[in-house]
Amino acid sequence: MSDKKGLPKRSENYSEWYNELVRKADLAENSPVRGCMVIKPYGYAIWEKMQQQLDKMFKDTGHTNAYFPLFVPKSFLEKEEGHAEGFAKECAVVTHYRLKADPNKKGALIADPDSKLEEELIVRPTSEAVIWHTYRSWIQSYRDLPILVNQWANVVRWEMRTRLFLRTAEFLWQEGHTAHASAEEAKAETKQMLDVYAEFVEQYMAVPVIKGTKTANERFAGADDTLCIEALMQDGKALQAGTSHFLGQNFAKAFDVKFLNKQNQQEYVWGTSWGVSTRLMGALIMAHSDDNGLVLPPKLAPIQVVIVPIYKTEEQLNNLTETIQTIQKELKAKGISVKFDDRDSLTPGFKFADWELRGVPVRLALGERDLANGTIEVSRRDKERGEEGAKTVESIAGIADKIEALLADIQVNIYQKAHNFREANISKVDSYEEFKKVLNEKGGFILAHWDGTSETEQKIKEETKATIRCIPLEMPEEAGVCMLTGKPSKQRVVFAVAY
Amino acid sequence: MSDKKGLPKRSENYSEWYNELVRKADLAENSPVRGCMVIKPYGYAIWEKMQQQLDKMFKDTGHTNAYFPLFVPKSFLEKEEGHAEGFAKECAVVTHYRLKADPNKKGALIADPDSKLEEELIVRPTSEAVIWHTYRSWIQSYRDLPILVNQWANVVRWEMRTRLFLRTAEFLWQEGHTAHASAEEAKAETKQMLDVYAEFVEQYMAVPVIKGTKTANERFAGADDTLCIEALMQDGKALQAGTSHFLGQNFAKAFDVKFLNKQNQQEYVWGTSWGVSTRLMGALIMAHSDDNGLVLPPKLAPIQVVIVPIYKTEEQLNNLTETIQTIQKELKAKGISVKFDDRDSLTPGFKFADWELRGVPVRLALGERDLANGTIEVSRRDKERGEEGAKTVESIAGIADKIEALLADIQVNIYQKAHNFREANISKVDSYEEFKKVLNEKGGFILAHWDGTSETEQKIKEETKATIRCIPLEMPEEAGVCMLTGKPSKQRVVFAVAY
Numbered sequence: 001m002s003d004k005k006g007l008p009k010r011s012e013n014y015s016e017w018y019n020e021l022v023r024k025a026d027l028a029e030n031s032p033v034r035g036c037m038v039i040k041p042y043g044y045a046i047w048e049k050m051q052q053q054l055d056k057m058f059k060d061t062g063h064t065n066a067y068f069p070l071f072v073p074k075s076f077l078e079k080e081e082g083h084a085e086g087f088a089k090e091c092a093v094v095t096h097y098r099l100k101a102d103p104n105k106k107g108a109l110i111a112d113p114d115s116k117l118e119e120e121l122i123v124r125p126t127s128e129a130v131i132w133h134t135y136r137s138w139i140q141s142y143r144d145l146p147i148l149v150n151q152w153a154n155v156v157r158w159e160m161r162t163r164l165f166l167r168t169a170e171f172l173w174q175e176g177h178t179a180h181a182s183a184e185e186a187k188a189e190t191k192q193m194l195d196v197y198a199e200f201v202e203q204y205m206a207v208p209v210i211k212g213t214k215t216a217n218e219r220f221a222g223a224d225d226t227l228c229i230e231a232l233m234q235d236g237k238a239l240q241a242g243t244s245h246f247l248g249q250n251f252a253k254a255f256d257v258k259f260l261n262k263q264n265q266q267e268y269v270w271g272t273s274w275g276v277s278t279r280l281m282g283a284l285i286m287a288h289s290d291d292n293g294l295v296l297p298p299k300l301a302p303i304q305v306v307i308v309p310i311y312k313t314e315e316q317l318n319n320l321t322e323t324i325q326t327i328q329k330e331l332k333a334k335g336i337s338v339k340f341d342d343r344d345s346l347t348p349g350f351k352f353a354d355w356e357l358r359g360v361p362v363r364l365a366l367g368e369r370d371l372a373n374g375t376i377e378v379s380r381r382d383k384e385r386g387e388e389g390a391k392t393v394e395s396i397a398g399i400a401d402k403i404e405a406l407l408a409d410i411q412v413n414i415y416q417k418a419h420n421f422r423e424a425n426i427s428k429v430d431s432y433e434e435f436k437k438v439l440n441e442k443g444g445f446i447l448a449h450w451d452g453t454s455e456t457e458q459k460i461k462e463e464t465k466a467t468i469r470c471i472p473l474e475m476p477e478e479a480g481v482c483m484l485t486g487k488p489s490k491q492r493v494v495f496a497v498a499y
Numbered sequence: 500m501s502d503k504k505g506l507p508k509r510s511e512n513y514s515e516w517y518n519e520l521v522r523k524a525d526l527a528e529n530s531p532v533r534g535c536m537v538i539k540p541y542g543y544a545i546w547e548k549m550q551q552q553l554d555k556m557f558k559d560t561g562h563t564n565a566y567f568p569l570f571v572p573k574s575f576l577e578k579e580e581g582h583a584e585g586f587a588k589e590c591a592v593v594t595h596y597r598l599k600a601d602p603n604k605k606g607a608l609i610a611d612p613d614s615k616l617e618e619e620l621i622v623r624p625t626s627e628a629v630i631w632h633t634y635r636s637w638i639q640s641y642r643d644l645p646i647l648v649n650q651w652a653n654v655v656r657w658e659m660r661t662r663l664f665l666r667t668a669e670f671l672w673q674e675g676h677t678a679h680a681s682a683e684e685a686k687a688e689t690k691q692m693l694d695v696y697a698e699f700v701e702q703y704m705a706v707p708v709i710k711g712t713k714t715a716n717e718r719f720a721g722a723d724d725t726l727c728i729e730a731l732m733q734d735g736k737a738l739q740a741g742t743s744h745f746l747g748q749n750f751a752k753a754f755d756v757k758f759l760n761k762q763n764q765q766e767y768v769w770g771t772s773w774g775v776s777t778r779l780m781g782a783l784i785m786a787h788s789d790d791n792g793l794v795l796p797p798k799l800a801p802i803q804v805v806i807v808p809i810y811k812t813e814e815q816l817n818n819l820t821e822t823i824q825t826i827q828k829e830l831k832a833k834g835i836s837v838k839f840d841d842r843d844s845l846t847p848g849f850k851f852a853d854w855e856l857r858g859v860p861v862r863l864a865l866g867e868r869d870l871a872n873g874t875i876e877v878s879r880r881d882k883e884r885g886e887e888g889a890k891t892v893e894s895i896a897g898i899a900d901k902i903e904a905l906l907a908d909i910q911v912n913i914y915q916k917a918h919n920f921r922e923a924n925i926s927k928v929d930s931y932e933e934f935k936k937v938l939n940e941k942g943g944f945i946l947a948h949w950d951g952t953s954e955t956e957q958k959i960k961e962e963t964k965a966t967i968r969c970i971p972l973e974m975p976e977e978a979g980v981c982m983l984t985g986k987p988s989k990q991r992v993v994f995a996v997a998y
Contacts, residue, residue, distance in 0.1 A: 029633075029636075031567070031568045031629065031633065032572060032575070032629070032632055033568045033570045033571070033572060033620065033629070036568035036569065036570060037568070038565070038566070038567050038568065038633055039565055039566040040565055041563035041564065041565045041648060044563070044564050044565045044566055045563065045564070047566075048564060064540035064543070064544065065540065065543050065544070065547060066537070066538055066539055066540045066543045067537070067538040067543055067546075067671065068530070068537050069530045069532045069535035069536070069537065069669055070535065070622070070653055070655065070669050071532045071535060071591075071669070072532070073531060073532060074598070074608055076531070077598070077608065078606055078607055078608055081606070084608060088597070088598040088599065088600075088608055089597055089598070089599075090596075090597065091596070091597060091598050092570075092593045092595075092596055092620070093593060093594065093595040093596070093597075093598065093610045093614075094591045094592060094593050094594075094622065095592065095593075095594045095595065095610065096591075096592040096594065097589075097590070097591055097592070097657040098587070098588055098589065098590060098592075098657065099573070099576070099587040099588070099590050099592065099621070100587065100588075101587075107577055107580070108577060109573055109576065109577055109583060109587055111592045111594065111619055115592075120610055121532065121591070122598070123569070123593065123622070130530065130531070130532070133531055134528075134530065134537055137528075143844075149540060153653075154569055154652075154653065156569065158596040158597065170568055170569050170570070172566065345642075
């Protein structure tokens with residue numbers, strides 16, 4: 001049962017609103033292990049819906065799942081220089097493989113000095129190193145390519161400042177690792193998976209994204225090119241929702257993975273990797289929810305419809321139950337997940353607020369008078385309380401068809417609202433003064449010209465905290481001059497302050 | 500493409516046969532990290548089928564999934580004494596959270612001494628400690644109970660002698676952790692989950708099991724009672740396929756988890772935990788496979804039917820393809836997974852051997868003459884080559900219905916074979932001499948009387964390597980005397996040498 005009191009308003013303290021919402025809606029909580037979270041059953045159920053859909057999309061594009069070790073030998077991380085630099089500073093390091101009784105303190109345990117590892121093991125921050133080592137023995141000729149493998153796993157990147165789902169030391173994710181016989185094929189794979197991510201985030205999470213390329217600064221450690229999708233949260237900050245990397249031959253060279261090509265020549269293999277994580281939960285929560293709680297798109301809601309009976313006596317409840325169970329059965333037959341909330345110690349008002357907090361898309365309420373009239377009250381979570389159409393009275397006859405259509409409509413409406421918000425928060429600016437002004441007063445995505453250098457990018461970041469989220473793939477080229485240096489620019493890039 | 504040459508015969512070297520089979524059938528391989536395995540796509544696809552079915556069974560019995568941290572603070576492990584003793588000797592210990600450049604060796608990394616953790620973290624060997632710590636804040640009153648949570652996760656128990664799937668340092672598993680208001684309810688849960696495991700292993704893996712209780716010696720570290728299912732492998736050794744623990748109030752006491760009961764009194768919570776792991780893959784492989792490779796029960800086979808075209812020219816292949824695709828479509832419509840093996844560089848003989856090695860339950864072969872006759876060759880993997888009914892010629896008309904029935908028949912037949920084998924390898928013995936003789940000459944499960952003491956159990960183990968696999972739940976009580984000490988015994992227990 002959730003504690004609803006005191007969810008702060010977004011307008012007053014967005015950050016606190018997020019933290020409290022995650023806690024009160026039973027999505028996740030902090031664990032006693034610094035930076036690691038407990039994903040609670042309701043939060044995990046949403047993640048499972050995400051996983052199922054993504055997994056299906058990966059398989060539909062020819063990928064299979066596999067599993068690689070949690071640990072990476074330290075020497076493996078050293079092999080790809082950029083990769084090592086990128087991850088060394090946030091690695092959990094295993095140094096011993098046994099505990100023993102502490103001779104100085106009864107009941108206490110210490111790492112047994114005799115169990116010190118010859119070579120330390122790193123808890124994987126990502127698996128390129130161990131996977132490319134493995135691919136070496138899997139690949140001899142072009143006939144062994146492509147390899148299209150995905151892994152669902154936990155990874156650890158030590159973080160000092162953590163936030164549930166958004167930035168945690170341990171997180172859950174999937175990491176695709178593919179190997180190809182040509183750069184073209186690997187690049188096409190990189191783009192294909194970016195498109196899969198964009199489709200998932202837009203069609204299922206109902207969050208619009210901008211597809212783009214990362215600048216060299218923001219690229220994955222070890223990649224030649226990083227593609228990304230960027231989403232906008234309600235506080236005007238950006239969130240990177242997924243990345244897809246073209247690895248070139250970097251890992252093949254680091255781990256000596258060659259293949260005999262059709263011309264009978266030895267060649268290094270081309271690679272990609274791509275991933276999304278439990279961070280998507282953060283994006284989902286922040287993109288749609290309101291001051292009353294979570295708002296879930298129907299396609300990812302563990303419970304799509306809740307039915308609350310309105311009654312005083314047990315006899316009244318019995319009268320309602322038969323009709324409710326019939327409706328429940330009809331909805332289930334359509335593949336709609338539905339919960340009959342017959343908890344007897346709680347008032348309807350409490351239940352309404354509880355399911356509102358948890359973001360259930362549709363709430364049905366049925367009382368004696370409704371039953372007599374053959375009607376039922378239908379509330380949709382995507383509209384504000386009191387907003388037109390938020391609550392309607394419908395005939396019980398044919399209700400399942402109506403609910404099915406309503407869920408589809410809610411899915412579209414949630415996307416449309418997020419899309420409208422994003423469109424209202426994309427600004428084109430042409431001077432650095434204007435850039436800083438918009439950033440301060442409005443936030444959002446800012447389209448501006450940039451001279452293409454890391455120095456300029458870095459200076460803007462230091463002065464404004466805004467980073468280049470991406471060089472957009474689907475916006476027209478447009479000549480201009482860099483807002484900071486006045487040097488020529490071929491197209492606007494997307495700036496924002498980001499999570 | 501798998502390398503079939505040189506699979507040893509079971510009768511010559513069972514252990515080597517297993518290792519080679521796992522490797523050649525592309526199920527798993529050793530990784531560069533000592534004791535950790537790589538689960539290859541084909542092996543992982545079988546594990547996914549297992550997961551899906553188990554997950555469904557857990558949800559059907561009211562459980563939900565959640566996720567808890569990979570790391571356990573060392574002090575948590577110390578809290579439950581028996582638990583600490585049981586796991587301390589096999590723990591991977593994280594001591595640092597950062598690497599830095601080695602000042603003495605260019606390109607090398609060392610654990611940064613400045614990043615030493617105040618308290619070491621243990622990579623979870625199991626999650627009771629961290630979960631019961633969490634439950635403390637989830638549980639106040641009897642209204643918060645029961646908590647019925649499961650987690651799919653990786654765990655690490657350092658092992659010196661490892662074997663793919665059977666004993667690895669890191670393995671994948673699920674661990675259920677439930678909390679209850681009474682001992683009776685927790686005991687019923689413990690038994691319910693044992694029954695779920697037994698049903699899964701028998702009905703899906705087609706492996707018969709004996710349900711029983713572990714002796715105090717073999718009990719889970721921290722449990723009051725451990726129930727288990729024990730299966731028999733083809734070499735006469737036992738394999739523990741799943742365990743379900745009644746934890747009493749041990750973890751509630753260690754982590755101070757109390758609830759207000761209906762009588763308004765504070766009481767410690769009652770707990771259970773239960774798990775099965777990728778070890779089940781080992782059981783599946785060892786229970787059914789033969790000298791030609793894997794034998795998979797249809798319910799867990801990633802590919803249930805393979806269709807191999809027999810042709811010389813491309814024109815012939817084209818003639819066959821249309822019919823094959825029609826059959827494929829009919830099978831898919833029935834929910835049967837089917838692969839059309841049209842690889843053009845391989846002979847039919849090679850393909851036959853390849854799919855045989857991979858344990859695909861049904862193979863269809865279609866050539867020009869078959870096509871002219873309206874027939875197709877059907878081979879079933881569960882029968883030996885040349886055995887009656889192993890290969891038949893069927894009419895193409897109505898083939899999908901026949902295959903559907905055949906798959907059901909194979910599922911039953913595989914179970915029956917394993918059951919017959921097990922029955923033939925259960926021996927009742929009444930003297931210690933006879934016990935040792937049967938153990939040496941035949942192996943298998945041995946039903947014998949035991950005086951109920953750990954000393955006797957230990958002595959038998961030291962002298963014969965056989966352990967008490969369980970005190971069976973479903974065998975009649977029968978008074979007797981202990982084969983070693985002559986002291987009275989109320990029922991026979993199950994001895995075996997075990998994996």
